[in-house]
Amino acid sequence: MTIAIKKAKRISELPPYLFTEIDRRKRQALARGVDLIDLGVGDPDIPTPAPIVEKLVEGASRPVNHRYPSSIGMIAYRQAVSDWYQSRFGVKLDPEKEVVSLIGSKEGIANMAAAFVDPGDLVLVASPCYPVYHIGTIFNGGRNYFLPLTKENLFLPDLDAIPHEVARQAKMLWINYPNNPTAAVAEKEFFTRVVEFAHRHNIIVCHDAAYTEMGFDGFRPMSFLQVDGAREVGIEFHSLSKTFNMTGWRVGMAVGNQDLVSGLAQVKSNVDSGIFQAVQEAAIEALRLGDKIVEPSRRVYQERRDILVDGLRAAGLDCEKPRATFYVWVSVPKGLTSAEFTTRLLDLTGVVITPGNGFGEPGEGYVRFTLCVDKRRLKEVADRIQRIKI
Ligand SMILES: *Cc1c(COP(=O)(O)O)cnc(C)c1O
Numbered sequence: 001m002t003i004a005i006k007k008a009k010r011i012s013e014l015p016p017y018l019f020t021e022i023d024r025r026k027r028q029a030l031a032r033g034v035d036l037i038d039l040g041v042g043d044p045d046i047p048t049p050a051p052i053v054e055k056l057v058e059g060a061s062r063p064v065n066h067r068y069p070s071s072i073g074m075i076a077y078r079q080a081v082s083d084w085y086q087s088r089f090g091v092k093l094d095p096e097k098e099v100v101s102l103i104g105s106k107e108g109i110a111n112m113a114a115a116f117v118d119p120g121d122l123v124l125v126a127s128p129c130y131p132v133y134h135i136g137t138i139f140n141g142g143r144n145y146f147l148p149l150t151k152e153n154l155f156l157p158d159l160d161a162i163p164h165e166v167a168r169q170a171k172m173l174w175i176n177y178p179n180n181p182t183a184a185v186a187e188k189e190f191f192t193r194v195v196e197f198a199h200r201h202n203i204i205v206c207h208d209a210a211y212t213e214m215g216f217d218g219f220r221p222m223s224f225l226q227v228d229g230a231r232e233v234g235i236e237f238h239s240l241s242k243t244f245n246m247t248g249w250r251v252g253m254a255v256g257n258q259d260l261v262s263g264l265a266q267v268k269s270n271v272d273s274g275i276f277q278a279v280q281e282a283a284i285e286a287l288r289l290g291d292k293i294v295e296p297s298r299r300v301y302q303e304r305r306d307i308l309v310d311g312l313r314a315a316g317l318d319c320e321k322p323r324a325t326f327y328v329w330v331s332v333p334k335g336l337t338s339a340e341f342t343t344r345l346l347d348l349t350g351v352v353i354t355p356g357n358g359f360g361e362p363g364e365g366y367v368r369f370t371l372c373v374d375k376r377r378l379k380e381v382a383d384r385i386q387r388i389k390i
Helices: 020-031 050-060 075-089 105-116 132-139 164-169 188-201 258-271 277-289 291-314 338-349 375-387
Strands: 099-102 122-127 143-148 170-176 204-208 234-239 252-256 327-331 366-370
Touching (some): 075 099, 075 277, 105 204, 105 234, 188 204, 277 291, 338 375
Parallel strands (some): 122 143, 204 234
Antiparallel strands (some): 099 252, 234 252, 327 366
């Protein structure tokens, strides 16, 4: 007989998984033989560029790479990150003190709270958002205070609306631009206000910059660290996943304030042993090639964006053309909730999307489409939606 197994509170008290119902309907539709088109997950369908794969193959056969890596990352990798930040953003980073490698940025995001959030500490989280920010808080006994992102505030948190008592107590703030799931972008003026706010209230700023390379129509999103004073308050999480179509490789970085970087590195040194060095060598090649290999996928996503947005608008849906990210954030037709519209679309068209409230309550009233299928399928999505009565 098994013993009585009781999960820890941090697991059993997690908010319920909102996608269970969609998963169930997806399985039903597949069983009926429906030709599903999945625009639910943000995972590039484009293969990793060949020069990066070749470096991995080369590196995999070298015995020096078969041993434990360090959790902070090879100095050559951290140097490559520093060089890339310099050439891409004009931001100078000390590779020894201001860069740490991550096993995908998700790992660092989750570990950040372990380094800086004590039980009871308050963390500000712009929402809807990538769930790992607030899950990290919960895993470490902290409390989340959500800052709603709305159409009225251009999906940028209204810092002036934060009650003084909340700002006074807050330990940390999570923001993410270009944003998943809203596809909103931030300009220098917003980041400057964030830095002022953080200085005024002594708050650590965590900026998730996963989508800076996915800008369209010539738009080049900026790094938070380009703003004066950002390095005194903040850390930026970045990743090769979306930029170089490398989600499966698990390689990213956190850069910025050296005390924040070293705190995160200290947690990591106790829980992981870093990234396979051959993967780091391939990542160095990716960063070295930079825009040469990013530009082709940027063009692919831009074309897909135009096809999907034009098609959704022709179907009578309300959405903006995103300036960055591979997401399209769409208002739900009047009279329906996000979940109702999502299931309706799945049942009537076989198109899978994500209800906006799955990313947090302020996302209610929206759904998220991804651009991670080819343009022929996106045309098919638009056709199918145009044929039904929304
Ligand atoms: C995809 C994504 C990540 C995680 O990327 P990895 O580096 O693959 O872990 C982090 N933040 C946001 C907003 C994302 O969409």
